[in-house]
Amino acid sequence: MCLLHVQMALSDTLTKHDHAIEQVVDRLLRQYRDLSKKPDIVPLVEFVELPKYLHNFEWDEAKFSSGDTLEEIESAVMELVARTEDDLKIRLNDYTTTKQAVAGIERRNQGNLMTKSLVGIVKEDEYLETEHMRTVFIVVPSYNLDEFLSSYESLAAMVIPRSAKVLTSDSDYALVSVTLFKKCEEEFKVACRERRFTVRDFKFKADDIQASEEEYARLRTELEDQHVNFVKWCETIFGEAVIAQMHLKAVRSFVESVLRYGLPVNFEVAMILPQAKAESRLRAALQEMYGHLGGNWV
Structure with a gap:
């Protein structure tokens, strides 16, 4: 009975944490696409395209030891999630601040005479x-x-x-x-x-022209460096987040299956990737095939 309570409590937290890491993965992907100006691009995971990584997924002992408890594995994944969220917030804030500073200078230099800087105009x-x-x-x-x-x-x-x-x-x-x-x-x-x-x-200040040009050049260089580093970071961390997400899903699948089918373990876990717009038909087919096992789980 104690084991059942532990499994049920773990199932609840796994559901919540699975949703949390899914949101982080989505944010990383959106940020990467926004920075790359490519709305459909998906970073590689373990040097392969995402569908191939998912298709060939195997438990990675180097990242998550199977000797650890399920709670320890879950905790390790959520530590990565928290660290990633903090890093993303800091990097996005720094990048946005620099980008706004550059845009502010450009607005001052490109507006009409009511708003643009007079530095460089007045001799x-x-x-x-x-x-x-x-x-x-x-x-x-x-x-x-x-x-x-x-x-x-x-x-x-x-x-x-x-x-x-x-x-x-x-x-x-x-x-x-x-x-x-x-x-x-x-x-x-x-x-x-x-x-x-x-x-x-x-x-008029004689040094203002040079100072303004130097400040703009410095900020442009800083923005370009931040952009390159931010893209690389998103690319790398997206892969790490997906890997952690898949390991958490594996743990969740195990816990849910034990709760549903009991011990000893006698079940298989499979991943099905439906074609575009076919998800609802797939769910209906799976419900028809396996609905007799109990529960509205599909």
């Missing part, structure tokens, strides 16, 4: 800052450029006359520099906002 000789004066940069809608150029000198009391220069433009906006006295800068910004002209918050 050193186009910027002035002294104790009393400063150059400010205004993004003006293209259709309002003439209006701005004819009125900017009157937007604040101490704007330098004829200081406006159109530095660049895109399909929607023009970037204009204006030099003014610092004491009227806030007044000028308020007047611009009222007229829907946008003053960009920018100060």
Whole structure:
């Protein structure tokens, strides 16, 4: 009776853990396919394709000793599952963080003049800052450029006359520099906002261009390295997870069979791989053939 209780308790945990490792295997496969940009690819297991590994499955004594108890084998599998989940979370977080950093730089460099970085656009000789004066940069809608150029000198009391220069433009906006006295800068910004002209918050620093380029290059290299390593890791760990999954399924099959058919052991375990869309017909056929053995198990 004690043995029966142990087997029933083990059956419950095996069912739960079998589902847990199945989820991990699925996550690894989805991640591998996403990184590889190949929606149908499946990594090799033990250097062979997955169906072949499953077809030729044999218990691996080197990984899971048959001398261990069923509980010890189950525990070893779940340790692998927990370790894999933690590693996957860390690697995915690091990769996502770097990818977002690269995308952020690219957005700043590729957006329109309202949002893109002005580093590399504004040249050193186009910027002035002294104790009393400063150059400010205004993004003006293209259709309002003439209006701005004819009125900017009157937007604040101490704007330098004829200081406006159109530095660049895109399909929607023009970037204009204006030099003014610092004491009227806030007044000028308020007047611009009222007229829907946008003053960009920018100060020229000679080192910014090189620093920005170096940071982008560093992040791109880091992202490429992380991508390569992440793909290799998913490929390797997927195989290890499938191997552990199959050993856990073997243990579960043994426990379920003992509970169903009793001792001594007198049963065979088989794996059937149905063709696409044939699973329901296969289940019906198996139920018809073996349903008399008891239980709605198919």
